[in-house]
Amino acid sequence: MSEKYSFDGIRSGESIQLIVRSHPIQLVWPVVKAMAIIIVAVFLYNYFSPINYWVYANALLLLIGFVWLFEAFFCLKGTLTIITNQRVVLRQQQGFFRRGISEVELSNIQELSAITKGIFNNLFGNGSVLIKTAAGEKSMLEIKNVSDPYLVQQKISELVGK
Numbered sequence: 402m403s404e405k406y407s408f409d410g411i412r413s414g415e416s417i418q419l420i421v422r423s424h425p426i427q428l429v430w431p432v433v434k435a436m437a438i439i440i441v442a443v444f445l446y447n448y449f450s451p452i453n454y455w456v457y458a459n460a461l462l463l464l465i466g467f468v469w470l471f472e473a474f475f476c477l478k479g480t481l482t483i484i485t486n487q488r489v490v491l492r493q494q495q496g497f498f499r500r501g502i503s504e505v506e507l508s509n510i511q512e513l514s515a516i517t518k519g520i521f522n523n524l525f526g527n528g529s530v531l532i533k534t535a536a537g538e539k540s541m542l543e544i545k546n547v548s549d550p551y552l553v554q555q556k557i558s559e560l561v562g563k
Contacts, residue, residue: 421548
């Protein structure tokens with residue numbers, strides 16, 4: 402896997418062990434909300450179409466619905482976790498213009514937890530991985546909406562044990 406993937410900031414001697422992307426189930430609520438806005442816009446257009454300002458209001462509602470939907474897909478594709486033989490790097494896309502990057506050295510990891518909450522998460526096998534370190538106040542890194550969080554936890558645990 403290390404020959405195929407790379408990222409900015411990779412260290413010498415560091416190799417990628419696992420790349421984890423967010424589970425697509427997290428798109429359910431943004432899709433439902435965007436579709437509700439689009440349905441309302443279509444209904445309003447059909448009901449009030451002779452009035453000119455409703456055409457513009459409906460066009461604006463449609464635009465908002467599609468932008469909201471596109472942002473959800475953009476955030477899904479832009480969020481990933483890279484697990485190397487030296488550290489865990491989490492890149493979170495939190496909107497069009499906001500991205501956070503966090504990293505934890507494997508040698509600083511003290512505790513790992515895999516959490517699956519709720520009916521949908523249990524049905525689709527996604528959840529979160531919590532990584533606790535001894536680094537003061539901000540001593541926890543949460544990898545959210547991961548497919549098979551137990552597998553990710555075990556891989557990180559295996560790398561910490563080496």
